[in-house]
Amino acid sequence: MTTAADLADRVLSGDLALHELEAHTDADTATKARRILLAQNADADVDVDLSTIGDFSFDAATAESAIENMVGAVQIPVGIAGPLTIDGGALPDGKTHYLPLATTEGALVASVNRGCSAIQAGGGANARVLQSMMTRAPVFCVRDVHEASAVVSWVRDNEDRLAAAAMETTNHGELTELTPYVVGDSVFLRFGYDTKDAMGMNMATIATQAACEVLESETAADLIALSGNLCTDKKPAAINAIEGRGRTVASDVVLTREQVKDRLKTTPEAIEEVNTRKNLIGSAKAGSLGFNAQAANVVAAAFLATGQDAAQVVEGANAITTIDVRDGDLYASVTIASLDVGTVGGGTKLPTQSEALDILGVRGGGDPPGTNADALAELIATGALAGELSLLGALASSNLASAHEQLGR
Known part of the structure; x- marks a missing residue:
């Protein structure tokens, strides 16, 4: 019987490659x-x-x-924040939720938990997925701008043919948008798909490949790369902040002055000023694509816990936090433009990540399709809102450093 030690020796000697081991044993x-x-x-x-x-x-x-x-x-340690009550478009009415967060950043779960307490005091949050569209944008080479114009005209006249070719590759996805862009002798096509409960990157890639083959056979365009970075996947990009990618989702809440004082130890006016000067003016001065305090913290921790593609936290940081004082009360919202999430496929199939999705009641495909991934997006957005409220409150009350000291960080 071949042992693990024998196999290790064969790799060290050059007889086997690392990736060949599974072909010789379990x-x-x-x-x-x-x-x-x-x-x-x-x-x-x-x-x-x-x-x-x-x-x-x-x-x-x-x-x-x-x-x-x-x-x-x-x-990675997993904690929970909650309870949270959310009036969502996909979440079940009246259910109490606890958000699993995997992180090594001390004080993060405590901070989100404090924000959840404030949201609960206000009667819960609202949340809605505003758009669902996974994108892939190939780049083609043409001879000149005249040829580029001809290719774009052909695409606009034959969107049905391209959609049909793309949809032959999947039983679950649907092409919902196709937008051409020209830069000199480069033509980009940004395909947008409704991928239901899958995050859908692989689905979009395979479907787009089929559509590209049709385009190449019918026009003078030559495919250079199936991804031309106009998608844009796993990189900061204004197009994702504006047009959205994955789920575009928003969550908001109204807290009374008394609730802000009791839960966040400050005033609505102080939180509004911190948000304006930090999240809006400071972010604008920095040229940031994210106008928020710490949305990526919650997105990253939720992604790790639930089996999402961790690199797409880059896109999840495309969030804007707004704060307004309304007749003495506090209105707060978080809108995440490009949250790439799914409840089927990829890392969601791993045992611990499946259990985290079970905590939220969103594992697997939803009924109707897409509702579980929508619900997960609503939960993460509301968790991000809780994190924003807590951190802005800590900054407004000058308690950020003392909170970290108290928790021994």
Whole structure:
């Protein structure tokens, strides 16, 4: 019987490649072999102990669609913030929610939890998904601007053909938008899809490839890259802040002056001024695409807990926080322009992430399709709102540093 140590020796000798191990044994043994290899390959004066990385609770085969050359798993502490009551478009009426957050940033969950307390005192938040559209934008090369114009004209006259080709690749997605852009001899097409409960990046990529093949066969355009960065995926981009990507979602709440004083230890006017001078003026001066205090904190922690693509936190930071004093009360909102989330596929299938989605009641496909991912977006946006309220309140009351000191951070 071939052991993990034998396999590690074969990799070290060059007889096997790291990625070939699963072809010679089961996934768990292959994973163990890589840990042995790492320990043997370490410097003589370094004790490489991977026992904790290797101590995970699921079968390694479960993760094969999510990782390559697996050696184990990294455990991140998971806390919960809540309770939260949300009047959402996809969330069930009257249900109390607790938001799981995976983070190593001390005081984050406590901060969000304080914001949740303020929202609950105000009777709960409102939340709605305003748009759902996953994008992919290939770039083509043409001879000159005359040819670019001809390609764009062909696209506008044949959107049905391109949509039909794209939709032959999926039973779940739907092409909802197709916008051409020209820069000299480059033609970009920004495809937008309703991907239901999937985050949909892979679905959009495969569908767009099929549409590109039709375009190339019928026009003079040559496909240069299936992603031309006008999508825009995993990078700060004004087009996502303006046009949206994934879910565009908003959440808001009204708190009385008494509730602000009781829960946030300050006044509506003080929070409004901090938001104006920090989130609006400060962000504008910095040239920021996000006009918020810490939305990415909540997005990142929720993404890690629920199996989302962590790199798309970049887009999730495309959020604007607004604060107004209304007849002495506080109105607060957070609008996230490009929140890329799903409840099926990818990391959502992993056991611990599936459990986190179960906490929220949104694992798997929704009925009707798309409602579970919409509900997850509404929950994350409201969590971000709670985080904004708490941090703005701490800044307005000059309690930020003392809060971190109190929690030993």
